[in-house]
Each structure stands twice: as structure tokens, then as C-alpha cells.
Amino acid sequence: MVDADQTFVIIGGGLAGAKAAETLRAEGFTGRVILIGDERDHPYERPPLSKGYLLGKAERDSFGVHEPAWYAQHDIELHLGQTVDLIDRTARTVRLGDGTAIAYDKLLLATGAEPRRLDIPGTQLAGVHHLRRIAHSDRLRQVLTSLGRENGHLVIAGAGWIGLEVAAAARSYGAEVTVVHRGPAPLHSVLGPELGQFFADLHREHGVRFHFGAQLTEIVGQDGMVLAARTDDGEEHPAHDVLAAIGAAPRTSLAEAAGLELVDRSEGGGIAVDLGLRTSDPDIHAAGDIAAPHHPLFGTRLRVEHWANALNGGPAAARAMLGQDVTYDRVPYFFSDQYDVGLEYSGWAPAGSYDQVVIRGDLGKREFIAFWLSEGRVLAGMNVNVWDVTEPVQALIRSRARVDPDALADPSVPLASLVP
The missing domain is CATH 3.50.50.60 (FAD/NAD(P)-binding domain)
Structure with a gap:
């Protein structure tokens, strides 16, 4: 039974938005949940678009976030193929592209990112x-x-x-x-x-x-x-x-027009949020590709454009919207598949942040784990055709402990034993 006294609106029909809607219901929210997406497709996960689906190995209906019927079953009001033109923070309303105004008590921005365009002659060609x-x-x-x-x-x-x-x-x-x-x-x-x-x-x-x-x-x-x-x-x-x-650019035009605090592009761009994914307006949260919280592990604002951030960030924002105490400080994670190589990457180690790369395993056989270190501390790890090691890799990153590089490189030394 929906209680119309409260309305939570989610702008963005991708993974972050859909998982936020799911979490609101799972956490017992009985108010209206309105999910607005500018695509006509029901929310889906994007990794298959460049992997299994592009290769013809995954069916179109295999990577939807939920079955289409799920939304009605859980009283999620869907507005698909619909844009949002304006956020009125004073009136706490959003205006859809067709002119409809929707009032909100809490608003979640999960508008994702869009591909950067080539600014050169010839981009109008069909190919x-x-x-x-x-x-x-x-x-x-x-x-x-x-x-x-x-x-x-x-x-x-x-x-x-x-x-x-x-x-x-x-x-x-x-x-x-x-x-x-x-x-x-x-x-x-x-x-x-x-x-x-x-x-x-x-x-x-x-x-x-x-x-x-x-x-x-x-x-x-x-x-x-x-x-x-x-x-x-x-x-x-x-x-x-x-x-x-x-690359991709965070879709922040709505937030900018609404006067929310943004992060400069030189620092990664996106919407500035706290660890509860709240924007500069306490009634508006942001999650997924556009959210840039100050990450305590890495000491900087960090905007992550990968699947896991949408998967986990949407639910975190939903809980924060419900007033729960949320600290969103997950170690960044992504995966990739290319030919016969599968990999998982955890952490953050941009150029200039590390002083040593340690390899555990065999690069030639393409079965190894690479670690990026700074002053003996693990900033990031990437396992290539080696599985079930994400947990200890992330534990090493979180520990911020100095690690013996020789032990880190030795496959006979369990990774878990290096975590203090």
C-alpha cells in the first residue's frame, strides 16, 4: 500500500537509479517512488554492451536490472523515454520534458555519463x-x-x-x-x-x-x-x-542549472557530495557516474564511472535518503574481458601516485596480480586470469599498511596473511 504523504523522485533510469528504487522498498519505504529515465528501455546494466552483448553471446533480456513487471509489482512509477528539463529547489519540483511538474520530498540524481564527442570535421558521417x-x-x-x-x-x-x-x-x-x-x-x-x-x-x-x-x-x-x-x-x-x-562526461547540466555544487573538471568533474551522497542541498542526493565524494582512503574527491559504483552507490544513496547513517567509502572496482583475458581491478593509482609496481605470478602466461604501491602501501591491485582474490586485495588497500614487496610478489605467501 503506497502512502502518498512522501514522494521520492529518482532521475536516471540506469543501474544506480533502479537499485536505489529497489532499496527504498526493501528498507520499508511506503511512499511514492518515481523513476524517470530518458531511454525507452527498462533499466539495464551497461557492461554487456561492450562485452557479451556486443559479441552476440548475451541476449537483450539477460541484463535488465529487474524484470519489467517488477516495477509495477513494487509500486515503482516509471516514466521511460522522458527527459527532465528543470529542478526547482525552492518549490521542490522537477519539470519533465512534456511540461509535467512532479513534487518531491527527496530527490536522487543518477543521470550517469555520456560519451565525449570528437570535435573534428567528419563526425556527421554515417559510419x-x-x-x-x-x-x-x-x-x-x-x-x-x-x-x-x-x-x-x-x-x-x-x-x-x-x-x-x-x-x-x-x-x-x-x-x-x-x-x-x-x-x-x-x-x-x-x-x-x-x-x-x-x-x-x-x-x-x-x-x-x-x-x-x-x-x-x-x-x-x-x-x-x-x-x-x-x-x-x-x-x-x-x-x-x-x-x-x-571517455565520458558526467551529465551534470541539471545539477548545474539548479545551483548545486560541482567539482571542477580538472579534478574529475561531477557533483560534489558527502559520504552520505548528499549534495549541497540536503534534500538532493547523487549516485553513480556523477557523484564525487571525498574518498577518505585516497584523500581526494573521486568520481568512479564503473558498474560496481552504480550497483552499490544507488542503494547507499537510498538509505541516506531514508535518514540512515551512511558512509560510502567503498574501494573502487571494475572488471574487463578481452579475448581470453579476464581481469578485476580494485583501488585507485593514477599516474604519479605510485612509486613501484609489483607482479605476483606470470606475465607471460597472463596469470598474475599486479600491485601499485606508494612507499610500500598498496594503492591498487589488478588480478588477470586469477580469481577469488578481490577481498584480500581490497583489504590490503584499506589497511594502508606497509607490505614487504618480496612477500607480495611471492605466490606461495597467502595474500590474506599480509593484511594486518
Whole structure:
């Protein structure tokens, strides 16, 4: 039985928003729960879009957050395919794109991120792609199938996680792939040169060509179709299609227009929140890709764009909206699958933050754990084709204890024994 005395509104129909709605009901909230999403699809998880679904190994209905009927069964009011134009903090209302005004007692922003666009000539051509939504993945899968059949060329701008996962998928279809990346190695800003080289070798072994130290300056076409991609060092790569995988930007325009405190882009961007995921307005929370809390472990505001943050951040925000004491300080976590390599990464170790990389296992066999250390303390760990170690890896990070690098590198020493 819904009690209409209180209304909690969630803007954002992705994983964070859907898990927040689920948590509100699980925690006994009996008021109205209104979930607004600008996609027409019911909330779904995004990792399969560049992994199993793109590869044709996962069905479309396999990665919904809930069965479609679940929302009505739990009295969640869905507004799908609907935008929000305005947040009126004084009146505590949101205005939908169709002009409807909805009052709220508590509001959760879970608007996610959107792909950064290439700001170069030629991006209007039919063969230029981004990957964020099911429709993007559907289109890209058709493209990769066609490229593989016709020995066509895909140029990918960016060698981050999305770029590399799509490169792996494209090669599995038989497409020719060239990755253009302004850094000296894949994932350089995330993993540094040591492990960036590992991924360069992995993809080269599968036929991917890299063009490092460059960025696209023009996409050349004819009759609306892509013919080539040019770079700032004068190179030209044949291309039938181009994927822009140069990162994502948090969707903060609503928050900005509402006067909420934001984080400068130079510091990662997003909406400034406390450890209860409250914004500068105590009646408005934020979760998922847009939320930037000050993380006590790493001593900085940290905005995380990965699946686990949406999975866990939505419920944390929901509990905080209910007045519970919440401290959202989870160790960042993500995973990736490329060819026969599966990995999990925990922690945060950007370039310049660490002074040592320790390898436990065999890089050559692609079965190892890499650790990034600063003054003997573990900042991050990445297990590659080694499983069931996330818990001790995260415990090492949380402990902030100095670790003997030799013991850390020795597979015969249990990781759990190194946690004080």
C-alpha cells in the first residue's frame, strides 16, 4: 500500500537509479517512488554492451536490472523515454520534458555519463559511432558483422577500456582494427607504462594495429560514408567506420542549472557530495557516474564511472535518503574481458601516485596480480586470469599498511596473511 504523504523522485533510469528504487522498498519505504529515465528501455546494466552483448553471446533480456513487471509489482512509477528539463529547489519540483511538474520530498540524481564527442570535421558521417546505450551496441554489432564479412576497417579513437573491449570484439568478428591513442600505451593514465604495454602486446597478438602519440583531426568521407581517418601527425588510416572512445562526461547540466555544487573538471568533474551522497542541498542526493565524494582512503574527491559504483552507490544513496547513517567509502572496482583475458581491478593509482609496481605470478602466461604501491602501501591491485582474490586485495588497500614487496610478489605467501 503506497502512502502518498512522501514522494521520492529518482532521475536516471540506469543501474544506480533502479537499485536505489529497489532499496527504498526493501528498507520499508511506503511512499511514492518515481523513476524517470530518458531511454525507452527498462533499466539495464551497461557492461554487456561492450562485452557479451556486443559479441552476440548475451541476449537483450539477460541484463535488465529487474524484470519489467517488477516495477509495477513494487509500486515503482516509471516514466521511460522522458527527459527532465528543470529542478526547482525552492518549490521542490522537477519539470519533465512534456511540461509535467512532479513534487518531491527527496530527490536522487543518477543521470550517469555520456560519451565525449570528437570535435573534428567528419563526425556527421554515417559510419561514426559511440557506445553507451543498447541502440549503440545494436548498431555497432551490425557494423562489426559487416566489417568482418567484407574485411572492412574500424578505426577506434582512444585506447581506454571501452576502446580495447570493442577492439577485441571487432577482431572476433574478423574486422581490421586500428586504434589511435594520444598516450604512449593503452590505458596509460590508468595503469601506467608497465601494464599498458601488456595490453598493447595482447591486442597486437590478435592483429590490432596501434598508432600511439596521435589523435584524430579529420574523418574523411564521400556520399555520407567514411573513407579514412587522419591524425595530427599527418597519417591517414583507411576506415569504413570510426568509434569515438575518448571517455565520458558526467551529465551534470541539471545539477548545474539548479545551483548545486560541482567539482571542477580538472579534478574529475561531477557533483560534489558527502559520504552520505548528499549534495549541497540536503534534500538532493547523487549516485553513480556523477557523484564525487571525498574518498577518505585516497584523500581526494573521486568520481568512479564503473558498474560496481552504480550497483552499490544507488542503494547507499537510498538509505541516506531514508535518514540512515551512511558512509560510502567503498574501494573502487571494475572488471574487463578481452579475448581470453579476464581481469578485476580494485583501488585507485593514477599516474604519479605510485612509486613501484609489483607482479605476483606470470606475465607471460597472463596469470598474475599486479600491485601499485606508494612507499610500500598498496594503492591498487589488478588480478588477470586469477580469481577469488578481490577481498584480500581490497583489504590490503584499506589497511594502508606497509607490505614487504618480496612477500607480495611471492605466490606461495597467502595474500590474506599480509593484511594486518
